[in-house]
Amino acid sequence: MPQEISDHIKKFHSVFEPGLLNEIEAISMLMEVRGGDTMLNPGQTIRAVPLVLDGTFKVSRINEEGQELLLYYVKEGESCAMTFTCCMMAHASVIKGSAEEDSTLLCIPVNVMDEWMSKYPTWKRYVMTTILNRFTEILKSIDDVAFKKLDDRLVHYLKEKSKATGSSLINLSHQQIADELGTNRVVVSRLLKKLEIDKKLLLYRNQVKLLSEM
Amino acid sequence: MPQEISDHIKKFHSVFEPGLLNEIEAISMLMEVRGGDTMLNPGQTIRAVPLVLDGTFKVSRINEEGQELLLYYVKEGESCAMTFTCCMMAHASVIKGSAEEDSTLLCIPVNVMDEWMSKYPTWKRYVMTTILNRFTEILKSIDDVAFKKLDDRLVHYLKEKSKATGSSLINLSHQQIADELGTNRVVVSRLLKKLEIDKKLLLYRNQVKLLSEM
DNA sequence: ACTCCTATGTAACTTTTGTTACCGTCATAC
DNA sequence: GTATGACGGTAACAAAAGTTACATAGGAGT
Numbered sequence: 001m002p003q004e005i006s007d008h009i010k011k012f013h014s015v016f017e018p019g020l021l022n023e024i025e026a027i028s029m030l031m032e033v034r035g036g037d038t039m040l041n042p043g044q045t046i047r048a049v050p051l052v053l054d055g056t057f058k059v060s061r062i063n064e065e066g067q068e069l070l071l072y073y074v075k076e077g078e079s080c081a082m083t084f085t086c087c088m089m090a091h092a093s094v095i096k097g098s099a100e101e102d103s104t105l106l107c108i109p110v111n112v113m114d115e116w117m118s119k120y121p122t123w124k125r126y127v128m129t130t131i132l133n134r135f136t137e138i139l140k141s142i143d144d145v146a147f148k149k150l151d152d153r154l155v156h157y158l159k160e161k162s163k164a165t166g167s168s169l170i171n172l173s174h175q176q177i178a179d180e181l182g183t184n185r186v187v188v189s190r191l192l193k194k195l196e197i198d199k200k201l202l203l204y205r206n207q208v209k210l211l212s213e214m
Numbered sequence: 215m216p217q218e219i220s221d222h223i224k225k226f227h228s229v230f231e232p233g234l235l236n237e238i239e240a241i242s243m244l245m246e247v248r249g250g251d252t253m254l255n256p257g258q259t260i261r262a263v264p265l266v267l268d269g270t271f272k273v274s275r276i277n278e279e280g281q282e283l284l285l286y287y288v289k290e291g292e293s294c295a296m297t298f299t300c301c302m303m304a305h306a307s308v309i310k311g312s313a314e315e316d317s318t319l320l321c322i323p324v325n326v327m328d329e330w331m332s333k334y335p336t337w338k339r340y341v342m343t344t345i346l347n348r349f350t351e352i353l354k355s356i357d358d359v360a361f362k363k364l365d366d367r368l369v370h371y372l373k374e375k376s377k378a379t380g381s382s383l384i385n386l387s388h389q390q391i392a393d394e395l396g397t398n399r400v401v402v403s404r405l406l407k408k409l410e411i412d413k414k415l416l417l418y419r420n421q422v423k424l425l426s427e428m
Numbered sequence: 429a430c431t432c433c434t435a436t437g438t439a440a441c442t443t444t445t446g447t448t449a450c451c452g453t454c455a456t457a458c
Numbered sequence: 459g460t461a462t463g464a465c466g467g468t469a470a471c472a473a474a475a476g477t478t479a480c481a482t483a484g485g486a487g488t
Binding site: 071082086117129131143145 | 328
């Protein structure tokens with residue numbers, strides 16, 4: 001088990017200083033989750049900060065009616081800015097976090113966060129970079145939702161998804177896509193059909209294949 | 215001049231520890247700005263972190279076409295989360311910041327930020343709280359834009375504005391309101407008219423008076 | 429094969445929002 | 459006073475997105 005952590009942690013050798021790496025290895029916990037598992041729901045309080053070692057996580061916003069909207073993905077080597085801030089303030093989560101695929105997490109207990117912020121410059125830097133990146137991503141989401149038409153958002157979403165999974169074949173139903181964009185299935189079917197006619201993609205049952213024209 | 219700072223800084227006596235207050239007093243700079251002045255444009259790099267001592271600031275997002283969208287207000291005693299993170303990372307700003315009214319700022323040089331984060335727990339707490347609050351506000355903006363219809367957003371905007379200025383009489387043209395909501399003047403006029411008919415408000419030239427029915 | 433459930437395609441319609449155009453009003457400068 | 463420009467009201471229309479309803483197709487299980 002300890003070997004496993006030190007193995008995984010190698011990815012962070014260029015990011016964190018040796019002392020910090022040792023502490024991480026000593027104190028953190030390895031965790032495997034299944035694709036689709038929800039790790040964090042709005043209102044929940046977080047007891048450990050997750051670093052993503054392997055896989056991809058999805059962070060989304062749920063409104064009062066339970067409608068979901070994708071905010072961003074957290075990938076290998078990254079962490080979740082919201083979780084950092086919520087943790088440090090012992091505040092309930094305002095987002096939902098779930099695994100996109102089978103993933104591996106490194107869970108760091110909350111109580112060391114404060115100390116590490118003062119003690120390890122690389123940790124502080126990592127935290128602040130994560131926060132800045134997320135601010136930027138969320139602002140991009142706002143731009144999308146506020147200024148872009150749904151067809152653009154759909155194309156952008158499909159490209160992101162393809163990038164996240166590393167494949168041009170996307171395994172999603174129209175309903176699932178609609179949910180993540182916060183819209184309606186019929187609308188998505190309509191737009192997808194238009195994109196297919198324009199030779200931007202191919203439609204199959206539960207699958208969308210992006211073509212190079214995208 | 216130094217008296218002025220120590221006067222203003224009294225507001226923070228319960229927030230910051232004495233040593234920090236002294237440092238702030240010694241190192242920071244008082245700054246007066248006019249309502250409407252733009253302090254920060256997207257792409258600019260920030261050299262000092264502003265604490266708002268008096269007045270209100272507006273933080274907004276500008277898209278490629280130059281269209282603006284209000285994100286949130288920064289009020290007395292508060293600071294801007296984006297600025298913190300951009301400063302600490304020496305990153306260009308991704309937002310626009312402007313004074314809503316004549317305001318007073320306390321400008322803290324960037325270079326002490328890092329040190330203070332480690333040295334003063336109250337400073338770290340203040341920074342993290344600011345960031346958390348802004349995340350929450352921005353997510354609310356997303357909810358608004360993504361899920362709410364324009365009439366709801368308009369009502370919400372007017373209420374916020376009224377709260378920010380402390381008056382039920384709002385001094386704005388329909389065009390200005392449209393700009394801040396990222397929409398079109400005619401649409402705003404239409405919705406405002408409907409609200410007036412519903413006895414939610416009264417319309418004057420360059421002014422909107424909110425009624426208790428709001 | 430038959431059943432059942434889910435996914436997709438599509439039509440018809442409504443609602444919401446955006447656009448263009450035009451007009452009257454108000455404030456200010458001259 | 460009159461001219462000018464900003465502001466607000468409104469009509470008419472267009473575009474985008476959401477809604478309802480129904481048909482068809484695919485796949486899993488029996």
